[in-house]
Amino acid sequence: MRVLLALILLVIVSWITPPSAQTANNGSVGSQAGGALHFSPEQIIRFAKKVEKTIAAKGARVAIVARKGQAASELPPGMSFTHTGFAVYSEITTHDGRKLPGYAIYNLYQQAQDPSVSALAQDFPVDFFAGAVELEAGIIIPSPELQKRLLAVIASPTYKLLHEPRYSSIANPYTLGKQNCTEFVLDVINAAIYQTNDIKQIKANTQKYFVAQEVNVSPLKLMLGSMFSAAISTADHPGAPVTATFETIGNYLQRYDAGTKRLRVLYRN
Template structure:
């Protein structure tokens, strides 16, 4: 029966999400748990299922780049905050491969999770932005991200900063890792010399004219971040940026702009956010017949 398919999809997504929570890649600091309301959880699973169905309908597409909401960056004119690769696995489902900074520490790790983990609570407020790379770039990305993902891991810097400077290898944020792996895939798909490390990737991006976003952060926020936030560092930025408060940062928008301008994306999709359905209170009163 056709009606069984969505339910089966949601059960698969639930199992994947539970396994991802039960088996982290490495031991992480203990964070205070979050428990979204049931209506939000339902919206998360709905958005994940719609994303999987949308990608399944695209012939020969086995890798995509997705951007979710999350951190509120609206004061900077930015709608999305976090990038991830979506990779079709051997079972035909979709894995999320991305860099995460757990518990706001000064370190990051690479994770392979389910779609529900990516969309999260932003599924009720922000559309999912999905970029479909060209066939050649998709092929290179699939090779880089499969199995142990040795080449992609070589481009990972565990020292994390939300404001990592795009011209330095000292720190890295989640969007920067996606950008550098995509750059390596672009070079590989064009038959060029492989970008074996972050220095090579950053040099290539500079040569290709990648332009980061400039974010102005006031002195109050800068001092607060310096003394109270482990996951924010600005020592890698030029003195001129630290003095002015105008920081160059790799953002979702700057990455998508670069990929479009470079011809690495063949199209873009938008998965709509989901409106939570409020639960009906059990009052014992029958609703009127319409």
Template sequence: MQAMELAQKTKLALDASGAQVALLARAGQDLSKYGLRYSHVGYVWRDHPQGRWIVVHELNQCGTAESTLYNEGLANFFMDDLFAFEALVVVPNPEMQEKIARLLASDAPRRLHAPQYNMLSYAFSTRYQNSNQWVLELLAAANAKDAVIGDREQAQAWLKLAGFRPITVNVPTLTRLGGRMFRANVAFDDHPFDRRMAGMIDTVTVDSVVRFIEKIDRSVTKTTLRLED
């Protein structure tokens, strides 16, 4: 089974990295028309209380407007109907890994989670949250040296100051109307009016998360894993 094969390949790569925490991305949807490769990212934690290399991530519940935090093994993480059996492993520096691990073991994941899900949530609004946004906001809490991040508003304020830049997705009017009318997990009312009317949707994607972690951690490493390798 391909999910099991990719999970095993990922486990071997994680073991070889010597990391205790990494970011793990998958290609769940074909986002090539937006210039994106990966659709979803979570934290993979070596010493998770439930077992070795458990993925902690936010998931939308079957197309609804709600999300939940999950703790899943690698095989389950890749069990969804993926567009491509490919993974991206992003390993930050050891100090950042330690901070993320401490946060994952605390109540921070819950405090920084909003169950109101929106696939294209605005990067600097707390009305909704997408799965990649949860990862980013926890990353902010791990890196805010001069402040304690206690909620999403504080995390987003820190991200602005730290120079985070969302990805701008161009979404035509008819697509926006169709998404809002027919999909419970897509909304645009949290975006600035002028940007929304211009079809410029500023959201958090895997690419923007990876780009930001590369900005704040020059020693970060990235490994792409594919079944054909």
């Protein structure tokens, strides 16, 4: 009986445990960097370049990009991507000293030694998609005016100020205390929209206008998941758990930012 109970608990925890907790066995997923590759380096490079070219073809100086660190069939309803960041058009210095145009990715990653803590990172599309289990990208291109404001925020002290290092994979975008990559992206977007670094004002406006995604996981599974993973917490959820996703951010911008475009890029040989 004890063995059967242990197996049942293992199945439940493996379903609710966020990507970071599965990295040791399944490579990099969720908001972690590094890990095992699910595709050849050539495929990853080819796909990353395709994403860059797609964004560049739209004339975007900044875009919101998302990757799949977990198979779509394993994600809760309403969620298609597991990690989100900003692609910023930049002058990139190569290893041999050449300066080339391209996109740098601004995002946050969980720390390998402690997945309940995140740190801001700046890397490149090939790094960002190295941990993908499916080569599909989500892209949101804001209006030119919002792009201009986003660039100003990303280049300012506000960008670092908005980072909350205490990480939870199901962080509540309406409250303070925990944050995941999509909530951070949303906070930066709202700092740009409302031109403020006042996090209390940002959260008040988020509560008023942003519609979060319900986390369709039973209370028992959430409780068991939090027991086995430091990266799951419901401490910032006064009621039913909700979180920000790439999809809800896209819906939000398409409703309130006239001119926002949403795209998907698929890998093709």
